[in-house]
Amino acid sequence: RKEVEQDPGPFNVPEGATVAFNCTYSNSASQSFFWYRQDCRKEPKLLMSVYSSGNEDGRFTAQLNRASQYISLLIRDSKLSDSATYLCVGGATNKLIFGTGTLLAVQP
Amino acid sequence: GAGVSQSPSNKVTEKGKDVELRCDPISGHTALYWYRQRLGQGLEFLIYFQGNSAPDKSGLPSDRFSAERTGESVSTLTIQRTQQEDSAVYLCASSLVGRPSQETQYFGPGTRLLVL
Numbered sequence: 001r002k003e004v005e006q007d008p009g010p011f012n013v014p015e016g017a018t019v020a021f022n023c024t025y026s027n028s029a030s031q032s033f034f035w036y037r038q039d040c041r042k043e044p045k046l047l048m049s050v051y052s053s054g055n056e057d058g059r060f061t062a063q064l065n066r067a068s069q070y071i072s073l074l075i076r077d078s079k080l081s082d083s084a085t086y087l088c089v090g091g092a093t094n095k096l097i098f099g100t101g102t103l104l105a106v107q108p
Numbered sequence: 109g110a111g112v113s114q115s116p117s118n119k120v121t122e123k124g125k126d127v128e129l130r131c132d133p134i135s136g137h138t139a140l141y142w143y144r145q146r147l148g149q150g151l152e153f154l155i156y157f158q159g160n161s162a163p164d165k166s167g168l169p170s171d172r173f174s175a176e177r178t179g180e181s182v183s184t185l186t187i188q189r190t191q192q193e194d195s196a197v198y199l200c201a202s203s204l205v206g207r208p209s210q211e212t213q214y215f216g217p218g219t220r221l222l223v224l
Binding site: 004042043046095097100 | 149150151152153199212213
């Protein structure tokens with residue numbers, strides 16, 4: 001079983017839609033979590049950290065449920081520019097463990 | 109300021125040849141990471157440097173892979189006797205202190221390696 005698992009998608013949604021991505025992790029020693037965004041043929045870039053209490057950054061909301069070992073990302077009012085692969089990432093002491101990513105395609 | 113840079117951008121090589129991939133981290137960043145990303149796959153951790161030392165080499169897939177870092181700056185990832193399954197994008201990242209669970213990693217654009 002992979003340490004971080006995501007639905008690969010693709011998620012095809014119209015502009016303005018709300019879309020949610022889910023992620024599960026298997027290593028209970030993981031200390032922190034992040035969502036990275038990767039555009040096609042580009043390097044990953046940090047989108048946001050995920051805090052236990054949940055956190056919001058504009059149209060993006062991240063949630064963490066340690067009991068269920070589950071992380072989510074909610075995107076409201078999707079824009080064409082949100083089209084990318086979203087990588088769920090778990091952090092341990094010396095490394096980050098990346099999920100395979102969920103592909104989002106926002107349609108006009 | 110300058111971000112993480114990698115060279116070459118693209119490399120095509122023949123099976124059995126050796127290749128060297130270079131990473132220049134952000135100036136002042138203590139930690140440096142190498143990842144591999146195969147087509148349609150997630151990032152696979154290879155190795156982590158804290159300064160010039162590599163406390164975690166657990167991700168190197170075989171003894172054909174090695175990496176070094178000098179001057180707490182430039183790092184080179186070497187793949188000997190390349191195989192077709194080595195074809196991937198090799199990504200380098202750096203971070204300020206080296207606490208992956210607490211700080212942002214900044215990625216370079218990657219080296220696309222194709223082994224024929």
